[in-house]
Amino acid sequence: MRLDAPQTIGVKKATAPRLEVRNVSCTFDGREVVRNVSFQVEPGEIMCLLGPSGCGKSTTLRVVAGIERQSAGSVHADGKMLCNEVFATPPEARGVGLIFQDFALFPHLTVGQNIAFGLKGSKSEMRARVDELLERVDLAGYADKTPHMLSGGEQQRVALARALAPRPRIMLMDEPFSGLDNRLRDGIRDETLQLLKEEGTAVVLVTHEPEEAMRMADQIALMRDGQIVQKGAPYNIYNAPCDKAAAAFFSDINVIRGRVEGLLTNTVFGQFLAPAVADGAEVEIVFRPQHVKLDFDRNGRGPNPTPQDGVPARGVVERARFMGHESLVEFRMDFDGGKLKATVPGVFLPKPGTPLWLSVRRDRCFVFPPKG
Template identity: 70%
Template sequence: MVFIGYREGHRVTEAPRLEVRSITRAFGGRPVVNDVSFTVEPGQVTCLLGPSGCGKSTTLRIIAGVDRPDTGVILMDGKPIAGPDVMVPPESRGTGLMFQDFALFPHLSVADNVAFGLKGTRTEKRLRVRDLLGRVGLARYLDSFPHELSGGEQQRVALARALAPNPRIMLMDEPFSGLDNRLRDGIRDETLELLKEEGTAVVLVTHEPEEAMRMGDEILLMRQGRIVQAGAPYNIYNAPMDREAAAFFSDINVIRGRVEGALTRTAFGQFLAPGHPDGADVEIVIRPQHLSIDFDRDGHGPAPTEEHGTWARARVVRARFVGNESIVEFELDDGTPLKASVPGVFLPKTDRVLWVALRRDRCFVFPAPRKAAE
């Protein structure tokens, strides 16, 4: 069989580094992982993203070999490592593991922590340890102990230890969530650079969309044990499959309407609703940063434009400054709440009348959820 995969933006005709085929796992009869399939190539970072309980960590445990799938197959470089007739033990899979808990040995020095599990002569081990600690900026801490290091430094030691045996796949479960926010971005970037240099295939579990977009070549959005959408960060952010997917990545505004003649009438004018039948209830979804605000002109707003369509009258409910932007909450004349984000400082007073428009090319039209039967 020939597999078509990903590597440095080119197609390759060889087995992927990791292939997960239709794995399932249930506990007490409840499906936790349900028909999950994906591939990862050397040097690729794939992020399993989703809320707590969606099955992403269980999927990682199955790949690591600490849990077994009920059905499905996992292959590494084309060879099965888990399936109905095979279960390669974790230590023989060639995978590295990183978790939120760095799990460093407190009684061992930094050098001995990194060398733990390495094979070869003492000289070979020492050279590998020195090289990795130098690449993570910790060469001077060879003989230090974990308790003498900061959280960020301990995370780098954990990364060096995980990379020391040259794993073909690195499995990472929320490895940065225990770090201070000020350190997190820098540590993420350093980790990503080192993983790319090593050519390691990476599966990263996270519940943070920002982290997934910052680190991932591909994002697999999970919900209730399934992958509901997969794609590059730009594509999955800008073309969400449904309202829930859009809302997972950022705050959203929702404007409700009903389809009549393939059009939906709103306070912002008519919107095309292709694929939605007449009489269907729909939701127009837009992110706060894609709203435009203008001033009232004696009871009138700006003239309609192709980009923004019709402007709607809105009353300021609340405005607050949050660092590098201002968040302004509005209420339309029909009672619809809206939230806009504005770069810099913009703090209009409560009850002030302004006019709001939507970037039409940034709107998504989704079917409205059905109301539960009374």
């Protein structure tokens, strides 16, 4: 070996993402429904496109599948381009599995034949794969039944098994677990995603349910009005939302307002830091009900202020409800007549008209400039 040759020993060659979507846009009838969407998914990773109905997440999924054509941008798998504005690999040649809300089993085929439809190999190999997947989705012994003999949830599990059967390198899932009852949903969902991870499949999952995204995803792309507004791990998306709407999408929120003076905002709950906000600007301070601390009223007095919880403010209970694992208490605040909510673990049901003092955790508040 030449000593002056470039040395590559110990240097690992970078590999392309299993799936890469680059600057994809879609326009229908002159209306842009997807705008400049980009993301990457590695083998064994689960990316969730999360957002309200009509935000463009299902259209993005259909572009990756090859069912829709984009007006701009490109899609790549393992570094190879699948499509751009002028070229498109046929859907059946993309190595992509599809599970949409309308799971559409073949009614004239048995469950086993439905699952084996896209398989290749000997009959014994295909039968073994079918039996393995039926066991995985809790439908062992259903191979000879026909779709009309199954419930809606059972049909959806067969559709899951059919999509998993060929071991696709990319799996696209559009709210695939919505037809399962609560008793089965968590188990089937976790088992399915674990199987996909074990096989190194890159998963793109579409849902409008934040709890489902938090439970399932390695990465979340939060979509709004056709574009991704925030992208990251579930913990980061939840605890560092990009704006008030992002915070509100994941849970109930409380909002109070104040005006900035010298990087601080004065409120009835004390001062809040407002870095990089100009003096005189109005800001909204956002916090979740579970981060409100409650204390009893002592003849018109509350607890002393603390650096962690700031200054307490008094409110009067309007309504309290037990929600199963926690209690939700709604207040009418003395300082402005506005409403705030607090959640308390377990059973806590003060009567309407009860005065209580509310404090707000400083490290759990978000300060945003208001949007018009």
